Amino acid sequence: MNQLRDHIERIVPLDDTEFETISSFFSYKKYKKHQFLIQEGALVPCNFFVLKGLLKLVYSDDTGKEHIVGFAQEDWWETDFAAFYTESRATMSLECVEDTEVLCLRLTDYRKLCAAMPQLEHFFLEKAYQGFIAAQQRIISTMTVGIKERYEQLLKKYPTLVQRVPKSLLAAYLGVSREALSRLPR
Amino acid sequence: MNQLRDHIERIVPLDDTEFETISSFFSYKKYKKHQFLIQEGALVPCNFFVLKGLLKLVYSDDTGKEHIVGFAQEDWWETDFAAFYTESRATMSLECVEDTEVLCLRLTDYRKLCAAMPQLEHFFLEKAYQGFIAAQQRIISTMTVGIKERYEQLLKKYPTLVQRVPKSLLAAYLGVSREALSRLPR
DNA sequence: ATTTTTGCGTGACAGAAGTCACATCACCGC
DNA sequence: GCGGTGATGTGACTTCTGTCACGCAAAAAT
Known part of the structure; x- marks a missing residue:
């Protein structure tokens, strides 16, 4: 739980006492791979803070192909934010790539916490x-550089992530086919 | 100036009195087309609120090609946010597509305002x-649908914008060549 | 241990988009 | 008015990427 405190601090x-208050609003949960x-189409219960493990945020198009909107490893927040924040149904799904432990924050509790502690609202503003x-840099990256450079930027930015994730998922994150990524000159 | 008040409210x-305080920190400026x-490489003086006119936020790649990160029309905020917020040099430029009037907010003034009025910080959090x-939806859109659908989504989402902007700029925003956009079946 | 699944590379082919070149038309400033 | 610039459409050609198909090795499941 100190992990969360360090993260916020x-x-x-x-x-x-402040952190006492904060932590009382989070609940711990453990999930297994897969x-x-x-779930796409369901309400979004929480915003999740990853203690340990790895998640993927996935958008599935009409043909059933999966596109990875984001990964979340240790000390990352992840959820279908649009659906979470407006209390509407998820357009994406959030799934474990590895066994994962998270802290869950419900929207009502988020609101209570922010109302009680403006500093915490500042924290979320920074986030x-x-x-x-x-996100904006990812958009620029997609527009300006080819697959090879995008993959290299990813390696540079998140070297640990690339180790943990199969290339097929990285391809789905970069927005190209598994084969195209595989064909890159080394 | 009431335009800003309505926008925040x-x-x-x-x-x-609150709005009095707020507005005292903004300065009005007027720019002409082009x-x-x-400027890319310079410090970013302000976050800009558009009163009237139209701006484009542009990233130029090493080959000199221009990619449009975003447009800003009436009641939009625009700046090179990463550079603005960290007081570092701009990687993008912000340029008038039409004659444009803006309200400018400097970073120090932004900080003072937020410190003095938590509600305003909440406003910026919402923004x-x-x-x-x-941005996330734009990423998904790029990954999942073809040019034609992207253009149609743009039409649906910002119909007024599409009227004001030449197709070559829309292409640079959508991340395709001018010719590809021109060749779309109607 | 032996099946089954998963990850990953590769080849062949079709389709989509980038690039270059050219033509037209409208608008703007002098 | 007239020449210049910008916006737009189109054709020809090339390159890149997606898709489908296959093979193989490592990992997981039974």
Whole structure:
């Protein structure tokens, strides 16, 4: 649980009672490989903070092909945010790539916490900015460089992730076919 | 100036003195078509709120080709956010597509405002969430559907924008060549 | 241990998009 | 008005990528 505290304190300082309050709103859960934290079409119960393990956020198109919107490893937050925040049905699914332990935060509890502690709202603001910037850079990357460079940027940015994930999933994240990624000159 | 007030009050309520404080931190500026609000490589002076006109946020790759990261029309915020927020040099440029009037908010003033008024920080949090969700959906759109559908989604989502912008810029926004967009079956 | 599944590379082929070149038309400034 | 610039459509050609099919080795399941 200290993992969460360290994570938050990288952005805003907390005293013991404050963190006590925060942690009381989270619930711990454990999932096994291939289990779903979010099912497409269902309501989104939580925003998830990954303690250990690896998740993939997947969008399935009409032909059934899977596209990976994002991965989440240790100390990352992940959920179908649009659906979570508007309490509507998920358009994506969130699934374990490995056995995974998470802390779950429900929307009502998120609201209570932010109302009670403006510093925490500031924390989430920082996270939102980070997410926005990362997404924008990913868009730029897709538009400007070829597959090879995109794969290299990924290697540079998340070297540990690339080790843990099969290439087929990386391809689905980069937006190309498994074969195209496989054919890259080394 | 009431335009800004209405815009903020769509998310958080304000009384007259509060808005007085807020507006005192913004400065009004007017630019002509083809003028730059942000130059690539320079520091980013402000986050811009568009009162009237149209801007394009552009990333130029090593070959000199221009890729449009985003447009901003009336009531939109735009800047090279990564550079703005970290006070580093811009990797993108922000340029007028039409004559444009904006309100400018400097980073130090942004910080003062947020510190003084938590509600305003909540406003920016909402905006950040909106931006993140929009960026994520754009990523999904690029991965899942072909040019034709992407163009149609754009038409549906921002019909007024498509009227104002030449097709060559729309192509640079969609991430395809001008010719490919021109060759779409109607 | 032996099946089954999963990951990964490769070859062949078709289709989509990029690039280059050219033509037209409308609009703008002088 | 007139020349220049920008916006747009089109054709020819090339390159890249997706798709389908196959083979093989390692890992997982029984």
